[in-house]
Amino acid sequence: MSLLHQGIPLTWYLLLSAALFSLGVIGFLIKRNLITVFLSIELMLNAVNLSFVTFAYEWNAVKGQIFVFFVMMVAAAEAAVGLAIIIAVFRTRATLAVDRINLMKL
Amino acid sequence: MNESLQLWLVPLLPFAGFLLNGIVGSRLPRRLVTAIALLAPLGSLALVLNAAAATMISAATSCQGCGSVAAVTLPYTETWRHPWLAIGPIHAEFSIVLDQLSMVMLLVVTGVGFLIHVYSVGYMKEDKGYARYFGYLNLFLFFMTVLVLAGNVLLMFVGWEGVGLASYLLIGFWFEKKSAAEAGKKAFVVNRIGDFGFLIGIFLLLENFGTFSFYQMRVSLGMNTTWHGGVLTAICLCLLVGAAGKSAQLPLYVWLPDAMEGPTPVSALIHAATMVTAGVYMIARTHFLFDRSPFALSTVAIVGAATAFFAATMGLAQNDIKRVLAYSTISQLGYMFLACGVAAYSAAIFHLVTHAFFKALLFLAAGSVIHAMGGEQDMRKMGGLREKLPVTFWTMTAAVFAIGGFPPLAGFFSKDAILYTAFLQGTLGKVLWFVGLVTALLTALYMFRLWYMTFFGELRTQDAHPHESPWSMRGPMVILALLCICGGWIGIDRFTAYLAPPVGLHRTISSGSGGLEIGLSILAVLMALEGWLIADKYYRRKPERPAQLAAAMPGAYKLLANKYYVDEIYGALIVKPLVAISKYFLGWVVDGAIVGGTAWLLAGMANLSGMILQRWQSGNLRSYAAWLALGGAALLLFVLLFGSPHAWGITFFHEETIHTVEHITVMHFGQAGR
Numbered sequence: 056m057s058l059l060h061q062g063i064p065l066t067w068y069l070l071l072s073a074a075l076f077s078l079g080v081i082g083f084l085i086k087r088n089l090i091t092v093f094l095s096i097e098l099m100l101n102a103v104n105l106s107f108v109t110f111a112y113e114w115n116a117v118k119g120q121i122f123v124f125f126v127m128m129v130a131a132a133e134a135a136v137g138l139a140i141i142i143a144v145f146r147t148r149a150t151l152a153v154d155r156i157n158l159m160k161l
Numbered sequence: 162m163n164e165s166l167q168l169w170l171v172p173l174l175p176f177a178g179f180l181l182n183g184i185v186g187s188r189l190p191r192r193l194v195t196a197i198a199l200l201a202p203l204g205s206l207a208l209v210l211n212a213a214a215a216t217m218i219s220a221a222t223s224c225q226g227c228g229s230v231a232a233v234t235l236p237y238t239e240t241w242r243h244p245w246l247a248i249g250p251i252h253a254e255f256s257i258v259l260d261q262l263s264m265v266m267l268l269v270v271t272g273v274g275f276l277i278h279v280y281s282v283g284y285m286k287e288d289k290g291y292a293r294y295f296g297y298l299n300l301f302l303f304f305m306t307v308l309v310l311a312g313n314v315l316l317m318f319v320g321w322e323g324v325g326l327a328s329y330l331l332i333g334f335w336f337e338k339k340s341a342a343e344a345g346k347k348a349f350v351v352n353r354i355g356d357f358g359f360l361i362g363i364f365l366l367l368e369n370f371g372t373f374s375f376y377q378m379r380v381s382l383g384m385n386t387t388w389h390g391g392v393l394t395a396i397c398l399c400l401l402v403g404a405a406g407k408s409a410q411l412p413l414y415v416w417l418p419d420a421m422e423g424p425t426p427v428s429a430l431i432h433a434a435t436m437v438t439a440g441v442y443m444i445a446r447t448h449f450l451f452d453r454s455p456f457a458l459s460t461v462a463i464v465g466a467a468t469a470f471f472a473a474t475m476g477l478a479q480n481d482i483k484r485v486l487a488y489s490t491i492s493q494l495g496y497m498f499l500a501c502g503v504a505a506y507s508a509a510i511f512h513l514v515t516h517a518f519f520k521a522l523l524f525l526a527a528g529s530v531i532h533a534m535g536g537e538q539d540m541r542k543m544g545g546l547r548e549k550l551p552v553t554f555w556t557m558t559a560a561v562f563a564i565g566g567f568p569p570l571a572g573f574f575s576k577d578a579i580l581y582t583a584f585l586q587g588t589l590g591k592v593l594w595f596v597g598l599v600t601a602l603l604t605a606l607y608m609f610r611l612w613y614m615t616f617f618g619e620l621r622t623q624d625a626h627p628h629e630s631p632w633s634m635r636g637p638m639v640i641l642a643l644l645c646i647c648g649g650w651i652g653i654d655r656f657t658a659y660l661a662p663p664v665g666l667h668r669t670i671s672s673g674s675g676g677l678e679i680g681l682s683i684l685a686v687l688m689a690l691e692g693w694l695i696a697d698k699y700y701r702r703k704p705e706r707p708a709q710l711a712a713a714m715p716g717a718y719k720l721l722a723n724k725y726y727v728d729e730i731y732g733a734l735i736v737k738p739l740v741a742i743s744k745y746f747l748g749w750v751v752d753g754a755i756v757g758g759t760a761w762l763l764a765g766m767a768n769l770s771g772m773i774l775q776r777w778q779s780g781n782l783r784s785y786a787a788w789l790a791l792g793g794a795a796l797l798l799f800v801l802l803f804g805s806p807h808a809w810g811i812t813f814f815h816e817e818t819i820h821t822v823e824h825i826t827v828m829h830f831g832q833a834g835r
Contacts, residue, residue: 083786092782157780 068109075102089141089151096137100130166212168239168257171267172306174204178299186292195282198295202278202302206271212237213264235662236260236376238312246315253373258312262663265510266309266442269517270435274302276637277430280525283633284426284532294334294424301327305435309442313373314363317443321359321407324436325352331431332423344419351416355406359443362399365392379449389453397450397457400443401464408440408494411468415728417491421483425528428483433490433524434517441497441513445506445664452504452665459589462502466596469495471725473603477610478721481538482527485611489564490520492600496579499593505582506664507657512575518648519563519572522641526557529634530615533627540614542622549627552635554616556642561612563645565605566689568682574649576601577682584681594681601685605692613700 079099086092104123111119145151178201186194216235241255259267278298285294304327308320325348333345363373369392370378382388404410409417420432431437444451444461451458469492476488493516500509531538533550547554563570566577580601584594620627629635699706711718720726777788 080790084783084790153782156782 065109065113069106072102072106072109075099075105078102087152087154089144089153089156092153093134093137093141097130097134100126165239166215166237166259167208168212168237168259168310169241171205171208171271171310172303174208175201175299175302175306177201179296179303182292182299183296186296189292191291194292194295198299199275199278199282201299202271202275205302205306206275209264209267209271212259213268216259216264235264240312251367251371251373253313253315255316256312256374257310257316258376259310260663261660262442262445262510263309265514265660267306269514270302270305270309273434273517273521273641274305274430276640277426277434277521277525280429280528280634280637281424281426283631284528285424286631288424290334294331297327297330297334298427298430301331301431301436305439308439313375314366314447315373317446318359318363321403321439321443322356324431324439325349325356325407328352328420328431328436331427332420334423334427338422341422344416344422348416348420351413352406355403355413358399358402358406359404362396362403365396365399369396375446378447382449382453390456393450394454394457397447397454398460400447400450401457401461404440404443404498405464406440407443408437408498409468409491410440410464410494410498411471414468414472414491415731418484418487418724421481421487425483425524425531428487429521429524429528432487433520437490437494438497438513438517441494441501441509444498444501445510448501448504448506448664451501458502458504460502462499462583462586462589462593465495465498465500465502466593466600467495468492469499469600470596470603473600473607474721475724476607477603478718480540482530482540482543482611482615483524483538485540485607486520486523486527489523489604489607490516492604493520493564496576496597496600499583499597500579503579503583503586503590503593505579507660508575508578508582508653510660510664511653511656512579515563515571515575515645515648518641518644519560519570522556522560522638522645523564525634525638525641526553526560529553529630529638530557532630532634534622534625537622537625540611542625543615543620544618545616545620546627547616550616550629552629552638556635556638557612557616559642559645561608563649564608565693566601566685568686569646569650571645571647571649573682573686574653577678577685578653580685581678581681584677598685598688602688602692605689606696609693609696610700613696617701618704 076099079095079097079102082095082098083092086095104126107119107123107126111117111123141151144156148156150156178197181197182189182194186197189197216237237259239257243255244252245255246253278295281294281298285291288294301324304320304323306320308317308324311317311320329345329349332348333342335341336345366378367373370381372378372381402413406413417432417437421428423432451461472488472491472495476485476492479485479488493512497509497512497516500506500512529550530543530546530553533546533553534543537543559570563572566573568574576597580594580597583590583597586593699710723729777784779785
């Protein structure tokens with residue numbers, strides 16, 4: 056029934072996606088450098104993208120493929136804005152350590 | 162046949178005057194303010210006189226084709242096309258009804274009203290609130306004419322409340338003076354008590370008659386001849402409470418003496434001649450209800466007689482010239498209630514008219530005296546003003562003899578009619594007659610006391626330089642004096658015959674005899690003469706005697722001088738407990754503990770939860786991310802353990818997607834947790 060079953064099983068793709076996502080989460084949580092944290096976010100987004108295309112391929116549905124483009128677009132915009140913020144933060148605070156940037160509170 | 166009399170303009174002209182003088186009056190030149198203030202009531206008076214002439218013609222010449230003269234038959238009605246209130250089958254309209262009763266009342270209100278407006282021009286000349294004063298005075302005339310002309314009880318209530326408002330505004334006219342502001346407040350609050358009774362009466366009327374219209378009530382009562390007492394008594398007693406509040410009867414009279422804080426012409430117009438008689442007018446207007454309830458009628462009579470007597474005794478020991486007149490007004494209103502209570506409504510209205518003349522004149526003369534004395538109101542500092550103020554003296558004399566009940570002045574005829582009718586009403590009537598007779602003596606006593614203390618002897622102060630008042634003040638006084646002298650000559654019989662259509666004939670007018678009436682009249686005049694002689698002895702020939710008498714009977718004197726301590730008793734029994742309840746129960750318990758407590762509790766809860774929840778808001782990016790990850794993990798775990806959100810009736814995924822997720826879950830993780 057599924058095309059994937061004739062080659063690499065679906066599970067593998069999903070496991071790879073989950074592993075990438077977990078790596079992204081862990082990196083986001085433990086890394087201090089803001090740029091690394093940012094890269095971790097990209098990693099999570101792409102892990103999700105991988106599962107999207109996997110399912111799209113599995114079910115032969117084009118929606119998942121289209122959604123990946125949306126995610127990529129958002130990721131690109133986010134990269135632009137996020138890097139700009141990082142530069143601005145570095146200019147004012149002279150540091151990129153995440154735990155030093157704790158102004159997001161009352 | 163009925164040509165329009167344009168009676169709706171009678172209230173509206175003064176209202177226009179009120180709007181003009183009230184809004185822009187302070188910026189207009191004084192002459193223009195005066196012109197507006199005088200033309201408005203003059204226009205009303207002209208319309209009323211025109212209406213009177215039209216109705217008189219039709220009454221006198223009941224022939225066909227009497228030429229081109231416009232003839233109008235009473236009752237005459239003007240109704241505004243659009244209904245005012247339409248609640249289901251109940252309609253209240255802006256309808257004004259002119260019958261003999263409202264005609265008499267209108268003539269008094271606009272006639273005396275106009276005279277007092279003229280007087281006020283002289284009296285208030287120096288006042289900085291000149292325009293405001295005339296604005297209020299016109300407003301009063303507006304509401305009073307609405308009250309008088311109202312064809313239904315609801316519209317009457319509008320006028321009723323309105324005159325209360327005008328009264329409040331004018332009592333507190335000099336609001337910088339604390340006592341004046343307090344007096345206005347007192348009048349308003351006491352009147353609210355009465356109005357509460359009136360309102361309940363109106364609701365009961367609506368409940369039982371299904372209409373507000375006086376005419377329809379009268380018709381439906383006329384068709385139901387067996388309906389007596391019961392709810393009618395309740396209605397009448399409620400109306401009596403309202404009337405007692407407005408007309409200053411026991412036990413609600415306490416506001417009227419304090420109302421003397423207002424300018425004197427106001428006391429003359431509102432608190433003597435017109436507004437305070439509204440209660441009498443209301444009872445006469447609803448007399449068909451009272452006629453069916455003997456109990457309510459007796460209550461009215463007893464309240465009236467008691468008020469007449471007690472107020473007269475209180476008037477004996479007052480030294481403020483206006484307060485003497487205030488108690489005299491209460492006492493005379495008591496006479497009118499007594500007349501209503503013995504179903505002699507035309508006698509009550511007759512006394513209302515003559516009282517309007519002589520009491521308005523007494524107040525105007527008192528105002529002239531106060532004006533001459535430079536604002537002094539204490540009679541103990543007056544005296545010997547006879548030569549200095551001749552016009553005031555002679556007009557006042559006419560009024561004093563009129564109120565004293567000396568023939569042939571106005572007061573004699575009306576008071577005599579009341580006492581005579583009371584005498585014919587069985588045992589209770591005889592008791593009330595006797596009270597009225599004693600009151601007649603007291604009336605003469607306190608009036609001649611005022612007369613002697615003011616105009617005779619020597620001036621007892623050096624501060625004042627008395628001078629006669631200007632013509633704008635003397636003119637109205639002279640006209641009123643003529644009315645005092647001639648007003649009663651119309652005679653009670655002719656008056657009763659005129660008023661018969663709206664209020665009916667006296668129930669027992671024919672059961673007396675001419676000899677009895679003359680005998681009672683002579684007795685009443687003798688009593689008045691006795692009062693005069695006592696006053697003459699005590700206040701002219703032996704002016705040191707009253708003080709000796711007061712010293713001999715300190716208890717009785719103090720009781721009278723302090724007005725039976727009624728204000729103090731009300732203060733202790735009603736005001737203080739009310740204030741205490743308001744302050745401690747309502748203020749502390751209800752407002753402080755319950756309302757305030759709830760508010761504080763809510764605020765405290767919000768504060769506490771904020772204090773707890775703000776710990777999540779650490780500002781640390783990593784902790785946010787950790788909570789986010791934990792939350793996502795928890796949600797995922799929840800779905801895996803307890804099934805899909807779909808099974809819980811929650812659909813935030815697309816149907817297809819959920820099937821997909823379920824499928825995958827089942828396929829790859831088995832049935833675990835299901």
